[in-house]
Amino acid sequence: MAEYSALALLKNALGGHRGWKPAWRKPEPKPAYDVVIVGGGGHGLATAYYLAKEHGITNVAVLEKGWLGSGNIGRNTTIVRSNYLLPESIRFYDFSVKLWEELSHALNYNVMFSQRGVLNLAHSPAQADDYMRRGNAMRHGGGDAEWLTPAAIARKVPGLDLSGSARFPVVGGLLQARAGTARHDAVAWGYARAADRRGVDILENCEVTGFLREGGRICGVETSRGTIRAGKVAVAVAGSTSRVMALAGIERLPIESHVLQAFVSEALKPFVDCVVTFGAGHLYMSQSDKGGLVFGGDIDGYNSYAQRGNLPVVEEVMSEMVAMFPSLARVRLLRSWGGVMDMSMDGSPIITTGPLPGLYLNCGWCYGGFKATPASGWTFAWTIARDAPHALNAPFTLDRFQRGALIDEKGQGATPRLH
Amino acid sequence: MLIPCPYCGPRDLAEYTYQGDATRARPDPATAGQAAWNAYVYERANPAGPHREHWQHAGGCRAHLVVTRDTVSHAVLAVAPARAGEPS
Numbered sequence: 001m002a003e004y005s006a007l008a009l010l011k012n013a014l015g016g017h018r019g020w021k022p023a024w025r026k027p028e029p030k031p032a033y034d035v036v037i038v039g040g041g042g043h044g045l046a047t048a049y050y051l052a053k054e055h056g057i058t059n060v061a062v063l064e065k066g067w068l069g070s071g072n073i074g075r076n077t078t079i080v081r082s083n084y085l086l087p088e089s090i091r092f093y094d095f096s097v098k099l100w101e102e103l104s105h106a107l108n109y110n111v112m113f114s115q116r117g118v119l120n121l122a123h124s125p126a127q128a129d130d131y132m133r134r135g136n137a138m139r140h141g142g143g144d145a146e147w148l149t150p151a152a153i154a155r156k157v158p159g160l161d162l163s164g165s166a167r168f169p170v171v172g173g174l175l176q177a178r179a180g181t182a183r184h185d186a187v188a189w190g191y192a193r194a195a196d197r198r199g200v201d202i203l204e205n206c207e208v209t210g211f212l213r214e215g216g217r218i219c220g221v222e223t224s225r226g227t228i229r230a231g232k233v234a235v236a237v238a239g240s241t242s243r244v245m246a247l248a249g250i251e252r253l254p255i256e257s258h259v260l261q262a263f264v265s266e267a268l269k270p271f272v273d274c275v276v277t278f279g280a281g282h283l284y285m286s287q288s289d290k291g292g293l294v295f296g297g298d299i300d301g302y303n304s305y306a307q308r309g310n311l312p313v314v315e316e317v318m319s320e321m322v323a324m325f326p327s328l329a330r331v332r333l334l335r336s337w338g339g340v341m342d343m344s345m346d347g348s349p350i351i352t353t354g355p356l357p358g359l360y361l362n363c364g365w366c367y368g369g370f371k372a373t374p375a376s377g378w379t380f381a382w383t384i385a386r387d388a389p390h391a392l393n394a395p396f397t398l399d400r401f402q403r404g405a406l407i408d409e410k411g412q413g414a415t416p417r418l419h
Numbered sequence: 420m421l422i423p424c425p426y427c428g429p430r431d432l433a434e435y436t437y438q439g440d441a442t443r444a445r446p447d448p449a450t451a452g453q454a455a456w457n458a459y460v461y462e463r464a465n466p467a468g469p470h471r472e473h474w475q476h477a478g479g480c481r482a483h484l485v486v487t488r489d490t491v492s493h494a495v496l497a498v499a500p501a502r503a504g505e506p507s
Contacts, residue, residue: 242465252462256440257490302437305467305491310420312433345461401461402453414460417437 004110023189024068024196029203029225033061035384036221036230038208038244039237040064042073042184043362043369045191045202046377047236047384049107052198054378055385060200061230062192063223065207065240069188072238075307075339076370077262077296079275079284081118081179082143085134088395088407089348090141095392096375097143097178103374109190111182112289117274118179119148119157121324123168127279131174138176148173157276159325167323168280181275181286187373211248211359218248218358234360234384236376239305239340241363250355253363254345254401256416259304260296260367261313263336265328267291276324283320292334295321299341299367301417308338341367346400347419348407351380351393360384361398366419420493425500426480434478440464441471441485441501467491473501 012019035051037044040062051057064070080100082093104110122128135145153173154162162170192202203225212220212229220229237244239257268291275286285295297317300309314336322329344350344364349372351362362380365372379393389397395407412418420432440463446455470490476482487497 242463243467252458252464254461254463256463256465257467302488303440303465303470303472303490304493306493310432310493312431315433402457415439417439 023193024202027201027203029061029206029223029228030201031227032220032229033201034059034231036060036228036233037062038221038233038235039071039240040068040192040202040204041071041236041238042187042191042373043238043365043376043380044234044236045188045195046373047234047362047380048200048202048377049191049195049198050378050381051385052195052200054381057385058199060195061228062195062200062202063206063208063221063228064202064204067204068192068202069185072339072341072369073188073373074185075262075337076184076367077284077286077294078181078184078288078370079118079179079286080113080182080371081176081275082371083118083120083134083138083145083174083176083179085137085409086407087137087141089409090138090143092375092379092392092396093372094141094143095378096372099374099378100182100371101178103182103187103190107190107194109186109193111186111190113180113182115178115180116286117175117177118277119153119274120174120277121153121160121170121279122172122174123170123280125171128172131172131279135174144176144178146175146177148175156274157272159271159327160276161324161326168278175274179275184370187370191373191377208244208247216357218356232358232360232384234362234380236362236380238342238363238365238369241342241361243305245361248356248359254350254398254414255364256303256343257305258299258301258341258343258417259306259309259338260299260341261309261317261336261338262294262296263314263317264288264334265293265295265331266334268293268331278320278324280323281316281320283317283324285321285324293328293331299343299417305340306338307340341365343367343416343419345414345416346406346408347410347412349376349396350398351376351383351389352397352399353383353387353389355398366416420495422474422476422484422486422495423498424476424479424482424484425498426482427476430476430479434476436475436477438473438475438483441473469496
């Protein structure tokens, strides 16, 4: 198994880098497991890891349709934060940030978690009031938040247009200093290696094509690599949730799949050392360690399973970026791509038992799933192991839509494209 | 993505406003129970493939349209005016 250290690097450099071992096994599927997790993204792998670590359930398989890390875990803009308003969200995402703070040590894998801070810019007195209210809610919930004046913002982010003649003048900003970024691929690889070492089988190129039932209970899956029986089947497939659940006979869910685009510029010298978001539209930007500006905006706003978007959003995102940082107008775009988001009806996730006996569902991450990866895996593992949600995800069960107990951060109602 | 408006011809996506799933049928308030309303408000088929949806040509003739569009390829398969009698 792969071990990374300065000594290993030196040894392998001398050997022409031919001695590195794979980080996880490539096992053949066993006929049966205690738990089968559908979806080898961040959330599925984290769930497998916490099932093994926290609950001692190691006879587990993670089924991935493509290759590991090929979905949204490798397509996001790597931001980790817990700057929410509602108490349920604050508790959940703050727990996630706490897991992030220990993650590299826990996995013995450097996920490059960098608490560089997330700064939300406010552009009107009303928006400033709203952000301060959210900041107070975050502090009340045990998190951190700080209000920055334009003068403090000018010192922190020198490239910003803070002049009075800006199209949307900045009146202040809400900073969450404990927030930041992490290397998303390393998160997938770190969880995969750590789960593999605890006995979890990671089965790549293994697409679920159907579910096995016994007396109304889900008892396994049909896959492109054969039939696999399971005591419990857990689904964590993000934008593909409706497709996979339809195979189990669940035809309707409070989910719509939408496409979100992300962008990387050519590499620049150090330009911005925190995550900055534009409040007069929707833009979030940070700079990677390689120097590229990593940024994104709103979802395209129509149902889509295509992992690519259209030009109006590209134009909008670029114009917002130039409004914020006029000096970036001539920077060239290196890459853009799309991912399929599981937009829920209230903008909050679903981590639940059911909706069928033997089945467990984790979905509805909208476009905020990356930051939740550790807490999502931790609470989903708890829910699978104990057949009941943990206090942290009890508000996020599927039946909240029947009970009217929605967790709607933006107050947009059942309009997924607006969350 | 170009959407052919029945009145204006093929126009860019930027002229249109998406208004969501057109397959949902509003329950009859006189007879529908909570489960029917819950399904109407919150549940979606969310298909991968052809999808009937409402769009408004907001930056053009302002007509409300029912567009059948493939959610995997983004190909527009059919466009018709949204008239009375369509699910709303």
